[in-house]
Amino acid sequence: MLETISKHRSIRKFKPDAISDSILTEILEAGTRASNTGNMQLYSVVVTKDKEIREKLWETHFKQNMVLQAPVHITICADVNRFHKWCELNQAPVSYDNFFWFINATIDATLASQNICLEAENNGLGICILGTVLYNVDKIIEILELPKGVIPLTAIVLGYPDENPPLTDRLPLDAVVHYEKYKDYSPQAIEKLFFEKDNSEFYKNIVEENGLKNLSLVFTERRYPRASNIEKSEELLETLKKHGFFNHK
Numbered sequence: 001m002l003e004t005i006s007k008h009r010s011i012r013k014f015k016p017d018a019i020s021d022s023i024l025t026e027i028l029e030a031g032t033r034a035s036n037t038g039n040m041q042l043y044s045v046v047v048t049k050d051k052e053i054r055e056k057l058w059e060t061h062f063k064q065n066m067v068l069q070a071p072v073h074i075t076i077c078a079d080v081n082r083f084h085k086w087c088e089l090n091q092a093p094v095s096y097d098n099f100f101w102f103i104n105a106t107i108d109a110t111l112a113s114q115n116i117c118l119e120a121e122n123n124g125l126g127i128c129i130l131g132t133v134l135y136n137v138d139k140i141i142e143i144l145e146l147p148k149g150v151i152p153l154t155a156i157v158l159g160y161p162d163e164n165p166p167l168t169d170r171l172p173l174d175a176v177v178h179y180e181k182y183k184d185y186s187p188q189a190i191e192k193l194f195f196e197k198d199n200s201e202f203y204k205n206i207v208e209e210n211g212l213k214n215l216s217l218v219f220t221e222r223r224y225p226r227a228s229n230i231e232k233s234e235e236l237l238e239t240l241k242k243h244g245f246f247n248h249k
Contacts, residue, residue, distance in 0.1 A: 004122050009167055011126030014069040014159035023123050024072065027158075030119035034111035042096075042105035043112050044079040046144050046152075047072060056143045060136040061155070066128055070157035075133070075140065076113040078105035080244070081149035097149065097247040102240060109153050117156060126161030129154055135232060137239050148244040169197060 024047070031045060048054055049072055057075075058067040067073060080096040087094055095101075117127045133140060133152050140152045175193040185193070197203055203215050210218050220226070240246055 001118065001122070004118060007167070008117075008121060009126075009165050010128045011159075011161040011163060011165070012064075012066045012128055013161070013163040014066060014071070014126065014157070015162045016069070016071065017160045018071050019125065019158065019160075023125075027116055027119045027123065027125075031112040031116040034108075034115040036108040036111060037104040040083055041108060041112075042078065042080055042083060042101070043109035044077045044082070044150060045112065045116070046075040046077065046146075048075065048144075049073075053143065057140065057155070060139045060143070061130050061132045062135075064130070064132070066157050067130070069162075070128075070159035072158040074116065074156040074158060075144060075152050076109045076116075076154050076156070077146065077150050077152045078102060078109050079150045080105055081147050084149060097244045099240070099245055102151070102245040105151075106153060113154060113156060120156075120158055124160070125158055128157050130157065134236065137236060141239075141243070146243075151240065151243060151245070169200065169202075171197070 028045060028047070032041070036042065048057065054068060054073050057073055058064070061067045080101055083096060084094050096105075113129075117129070120127050131154065133154050137152055140146075141150075144152070146152065171193060198215055206218055207213070207215055210222050212218055212221065237246075
């Protein structure tokens with residue numbers, strides 16, 4: 001499995017070949033074997049093959065072509081709806097319509113999605129995680145007819161790769177691992193840990209294309225600017241309230 005993990009790359013070009021039902025089932029079952037909160041499995045996985053529905057999802061993902069190329073689109077959702085219905089059926093009080101349990105459901109969904117990705121790659125498939133879900137949560141809820149208590153978090157496109165891109169860089173291990181206690185970063189440590197990223201030709205080209213001084217500015221002024229972050233945060237909070245995750249009374 002370590003070999004599969006080490007070779008992970010995001011695939012954005014796919015062959016039209018279908019994924020067999022047996023392989024897809026193995027992949028989805030791998031997702032269900034992930035650790036989760038209290039063995040409650042507070043997530044749902046929506047598998048979309050239908051072309052018309054994928055075209056609607058493609059719109060919400062800013063028309064990224066891989067969404068249409070890949071034969072399978074998987075939406076991973078935080079889901080307390082199923083557990084609430086079980087509780088109600090057994091005359092147990094509904095207790096999970098709050099922000100604390102949104103976080104727990106998010107963790108469950110994240111763990112399941114990683115298992116899905118690993119098993120897919122282990123079967124020779126390519127995957128790409130779509131971070132664009134959180135930009136259009138309400139639209140995806142509408143397209144997939146998600147009930148109250150179900151929030152889409154991320155999506156995975158799945159198929160046989162039609163490209164073999166190079167591995168993307170990662171920060172060195174000592175950038176993200178702390179032993180015994182958290183050790184904060186000095187300016188000198190930050191410079192050292194980000195040296196390769198800041199000085200790679202790949203990122204230097206990105207900085208030049210954006211007409212900025214450094215890579216940090218590409219993130220804070222182009223990719224994820226503060227104004228957009230605040231706007232999307234407020235929209236997400238409103239969606240969580242509307243869909244049953246802020247019932248704190």
